[in-house]
Amino acid sequence: MKILRFTLFHSSINFKMELKGRVIVYSILGCPHCMRAKNTLQELGVPYTDISLDKFPHVRADVQTRTQRRTVPQIFFNEKHIGGNDDLQTLVSNKEDFAAALEVLKTTSPGPDAPSIPDPSTAVKSADPGDFVCEPDEYAELVQDLRKSGIIKDHRSGLLRSYKNSFSGKDFVDWVVKTKQLDRERAVEMGQALIDKHFGHHVKGGELFQDADIYYRLLEDDDTSALNSGSSDCDPRSAGALGEDIRKLILKIYNSFLSSDGKKVNYKGIGESSEFEQYIRLTKELVRVQIVEASREEKLAFFINVYNALVIHANVTMGPPVNLWQRYKFFNTVRYIIGGYEYSLQDIENGVLRANRKGIGMFTRPFGSSDPRVKVALTEHEPLIHFALVCGAKSCPPIKTYSSEGIYEQLKLAAESFLEGDDGCQVDMGNKTIKLSQILKWYSLDFGKNKEEVVEWVHKHMAESEKRSQVGELLSSKNFKLSHMPYDWGINS
Template structure:
């Protein structure tokens, strides 16, 4: 196939979108030159692109001014020999008209950060914790039946800092409180203040829950929840795009797991153990936990592989965890405990967080139904969103909802029978969308 076209083929895509890769792979196999316009690099044209096409998803494939559609539509076009030849004829013989797709100036692209060379600012209290370990202030406390690893008592800490640091009791208590405030340790029982008595405090490391970011405590000054959530999501998507096969159908998890970039990702994910999320706003929590949920799904696929059956899926969503701010959160905990304001999930008989669970303070005060479209799903197209941001979270979630409902996976309209078939999401989580079918329908139209 000759590449001497007077016109242009344009593909709008985003980083990490497998359906975009499939479309571009097909065009490459057919020797059809195309311009790849990544909307995450040109966010200034995203709204205009969506408005022009009437589509809320990517990929969007254009042959000159003619919108083919997404990957599925491109595949159908190629199989229809007459329509395919007509599309090729247009770009062979005719230049791109003025009303064609937007081609941005390359100089206006947003610079891609080198996510894997993020600098670590050492935390002064990390040195203190290291010294406490060396002095055996941090050790296992308790009996054979009930023990607490990596723990220290308030009185042992005070005695040590008074002797080794030559501090008085008042200053020692302030330093103990700083360890809690910097999320290096947490009270073994409830509470948030350092007492300096027989009570125990446990370091936020060596978590026994099997969290994927467990292990040695992070020595870096914690980033903000928003910064860290967005950073990890972008890093994992960058990895995803590098190790996804050219046709977008297979992932080289083995190669990704062995890469230096993935090692950097896991090191930065450890910073989640000390992140402060308690003081975050509703919008900040929404953006943070959606980004972290989506990153955690991919992280788990790399480490353990994707689930292959119903039981494996149950284990995947209940046992895949990160430690966040000193507490373990599974995928179920994030979705149903935090984002759905502590509601029972599918197949759950009890609430995710009990009345005394410290994570209940982190949960949203009221559920957010649109989160179901922001969390990882298997739709045939992708919303043009790479990461979620607190400033635009509701607009971004509405866009994700519109993108989902634009696909047959989300909504099918049968004009002949005058019926609408919705995704099972609306059945499983009906309580989130409305008290009856009418309210669910209204919520769907709002999406």
């Protein structure tokens, strides 16, 4: 019998084993647990058909109905539901049970109750972010003319203060009136547009352009270590649109350079790829993205995706941190310019996504009351972000990407997936002990006021399973110990 092969499904090939039955793996792009499961099947010589729920989202409801689970992968041997990756590994480790399961596959065709393979014509065709065509911004040409004007130079204010590569509001207005044949009122409006469009800013951070001896600077002339420093001539896009392109591209890159067992990332390979060059160009658009007016859902998806992408970008270009001091420096100094302002990893996590709360080891909030980034921060923290942010270490949650549409469901699924694994939660019924990831200790304030409330939050956000029942039983008894597992800061490279 021929081994199944489909152009729209990744199918195992070059295997000696032939089956009358059928193995189906439901997965999503960039899922480490999916990679591990498929790698195990490949190593064992078991042919399978991989059905991507990214390409066939309409299949997801049927999979959930059949399995009563929302996580991936989900694996079927004919009509028999094997479960996820952990379930597959358990089956494989029991040689007798695995041999019996294989014998059924070798001799038995899929029955009427077995899940079917979707019609390839029903696959969703998603646009490649590389297909995006930049719409030029009319003010980009004005900036080019401004550079040739001669008014950009070093200015001194008083005896001690100097502003490099700056221009005064008065000089700008004079230049526009003379060269563009416009009145001063219209010239001031153009200066304000340079600020609003994040081409330039007041050297002291003000947001108002004035026809006076007040100094301004183009963003690309700032002295910055931001990894996306520079400028884009593209017309600014919304956070939702740009975030979606970043989401697609970083997921494509990550999936291409994730090891076959799903455990490691080839950062060196990423850095040498054409996709990464494309990604670097795309990050330039973050400089002028319009983010203040974005919805809560758009900000959640946008900043989670950008955070995870920034971690990968920094690991590729700077190398991963290897000790406590380097990690502190990494999270506080690695940054992007977003919407005209610099954001470190700490700023994104604690300033924006945790609604301006103090982070680990922080004595003050990330954003002061006069900081313009306060307008971007969420008004209420979101505890689910802790299962979505990826720090590049082995104990971090696996990387995924998020879209504003359905963001809460995606985050709940990420929490379920993390707590389902041993890295997130372990239960020892004999010793009446619940062990949680250090993440739930470091940010316990986000989950509850005491250990009972934290465990109640965990129980509420776990998928139906034996582990969840055990946690519920210990909670009801009000007699349990809570401890936290060591955090593995080893690099996932």
